[in-house]
Amino acid sequence: GDSVTQMEGPVTLSEEACLTINCTYTATGYPSLFWYVQYPGEGLQLLLKATKADDKGSNKGFEATYRKETTSFHLEKGSVQVSDSAVYFCALFGGSQGNLIFGKGTKLSVKP
Amino acid sequence: DSGVTQTPKHLITATGQRVTLRCSPRSGDLSVYWYQQSLDQGLQFLIQYYNGEERAKGNILERFSAQQFPDLHSELNLSSLELGDSALYFCASSVRGTLNSETQYFGPGTRLLVL
Secondary structure, three states, X not given: OOEEEXXXXXXXXXXXXOEEEOEEEEOOOOOOEEEEEEOOOOOEEEEEEEXXXXXXXXXXXXXXXXXXXXXXXXXXXXXXXXXHOEEEEEEXXXXXXXXXXXXXXXXXXXXX | OOOXXXXXXXXXXXXXXXXXEEEXXXXXXXEEEEEEEXXXXXXXXXXXXXXXXEEEEOOOOOOEXXXXXXXXXXXXXXXXXOHHHOXXXXXXXXXXXOOOOOOOEEOOOEXXXXX
8 A cells, every 4th residue: 555654763963954854655646745744742734745746845945856756755954943843744645545644754853 | 823723632531431522624624634643653544524424534443433513623532442542633624635735734633641
């Protein structure tokens, strides 16, 4: 079945460091891909999405490109801030139920 | 603030009991989803309702049930609770729930602790 694999955390970075969180997927067809972020004590918020191959989603300095050839949707940011500390979830819309399938999440901690 | 509201925020109960979680979707959204987030299973889709009708079912236990009311709010009923049901339960909503690209907006969650 459809699935999402993302890099294990936690990831600890210093402020202004570069961030990459790897995400790969297995799916039939061409699912839409999403990154959600969960700040401490809060629900999930959509960070960005891409709906077809080679689409680039971007928001708040974060970017991810839908790569069909490598079945990947890696999240990147050039310079992280302390306020980016959160858990990041990669997800695809698919599966036999036709719904969001999430990776296990990657916890990011950014130190000043 | 996503516009999705969930009550209660926290719930503590005992094994064997029954609880009801409530969700109000964003204004204008017809589709409601329920997810369970636990440390061992991660985020798992439970069930989806669209305009009062069940549309999709995921890894939902038979002890769990849900419904969506005419005003579009939804309730998730958990019965014969077990320790392993302790988790964060999220509700999400979207406009129609039929499109691959449609964004789901999540509520703040209900944290359930079964003792």
